[in-house]
Amino acid sequence: MTSLPLPVEPPPPLFQDLRVEPEEARSILRPQKDERYGFGFALSPYRGCGHGCRYCYVREYPNALHKPEDWGGWVAPKLNAPELLWSQRHRLHDARVFMASATDPYQPLERQYRLSRRCLEVLLLCPTTEVIVHTRSPLVLQDLDLLKAFGDRLSVGFSIPTDDDTVRQAVEPHAPAIPSRWAAMERLAAAGIQVTLGVAPLMAVHDAKAFARRAKVSGASNAWVGGLRLLKDDPFYKLLADHRWLKVLDPDYVEGIRQAFREAFPTRRRTRPERPGKIEVLPPSPIHQPGLFDRVG
Numbered sequence: 001m002t003s004l005p006l007p008v009e010p011p012p013p014l015f016q017d018l019r020v021e022p023e024e025a026r027s028i029l030r031p032q033k034d035e036r037y038g039f040g041f042a043l044s045p046y047r048g049c050g051h052g053c054r055y056c057y058v059r060e061y062p063n064a065l066h067k068p069e070d071w072g073g074w075v076a077p078k079l080n081a082p083e084l085l086w087s088q089r090h091r092l093h094d095a096r097v098f099m100a101s102a103t104d105p106y107q108p109l110e111r112q113y114r115l116s117r118r119c120l121e122v123l124l125l126c127p128t129t130e131v132i133v134h135t136r137s138p139l140v141l142q143d144l145d146l147l148k149a150f151g152d153r154l155s156v157g158f159s160i161p162t163d164d165d166t167v168r169q170a171v172e173p174h175a176p177a178i179p180s181r182w183a184a185m186e187r188l189a190a191a192g193i194q195v196t197l198g199v200a201p202l203m204a205v206h207d208a209k210a211f212a213r214r215a216k217v218s219g220a221s222n223a224w225v226g227g228l229r230l231l232k233d234d235p236f237y238k239l240l241a242d243h244r245w246l247k248v249l250d251p252d253y254v255e256g257i258r259q260a261f262r263e264a265f266p267t268r269r270r271t272r273p274e275r276p277g278k279i280e281v282l283p284p285s286p287i288h289q290p291g292l293f294d295r296v297g
């Protein structure tokens with residue numbers, strides 16, 4: 001694998017106006033009954049997400065205390081998440097756990113609360129449990145030794161929806177810069193951890209072939225392309241229109257990106273059926289767009 005001379009930038013600092021609302025959660029494992037997702041439980045150590053991506057479908061979920069437009073401005077760390085998980089460990093034998101479906105487990109608050117780390121420490125003690133950690137943040141590297149301790153029972157998924165950081169700044173203003181994600185992927189892969197790239201939800205791409213090649217040289221062993229899910233009267237539509245990025249909704253455009261990844265990752269075999277109504281992923285991942293229909297847990 002070619003190693004690219006990328007700096008590992010620190011993740012963005014905590015969003016200054018973020019409201020932190022610690023809570024005691026009543027549940028921590030959300031069963032996923034649809035086998036097409038490829039995991040048994042979703043585990044979210046936080047409610048809300050400090051990355052506040054503008055397209056995030058989770059912002060629309062019913063919540064008595066927060067409006068959709070406040071998404072990204074509040075986070076509720078589940079203070080008892082590790083203990084709750086420990087009390088539920090009997091459910092985890094031979095289980096596949098996805099962390100996290102409705103938040104980013106390595107959002108900036110994780111530096112302070114370490115809830116994702118402590119949940120991973122519990123999962124490590126459940127010997128047959130498989131874990132998929134999904135994030136947009138190089139902060140995941142702070143737990144590199146712990147991730148390695150899982151061996152091949154753990155993989156990391158990185159979301160990089162575009163190859164252009166100016167696009168990222170418009171759609172994910174509080175999430176880490178794309179170069180820092182590539183660098184983190186390289187570090188994980190070099191440490192022997194399986195890394196999957198999720199081009200999801202697909203945003204405007206500058207050079208699809210170079211994007212796919214970059215995923216390859218950054219150590220991804222798999223990649224998938226997931227489509228944008230717009231909500232009813234979604235203000236994100238206007239953002240796309242203002243930037244002339246409505247092409248991301250065009251199936252032909254999506255297919256072009258998908259083809260570029262198909263060429264870069266030609267050897268992966270299909271492991272599960274396509275999901276109806278969703279853009280085909282390429283190559284198919286053991287998981288689909290995480291938590292697409294999950295509610296905030």
Ligand code: SF4
Nearest residue numbers: 049052053056103104
């Ligand atoms: S990182 Fe994930 S959960 Fe957080 S705002 Fe972005 S899309 Fe939503």
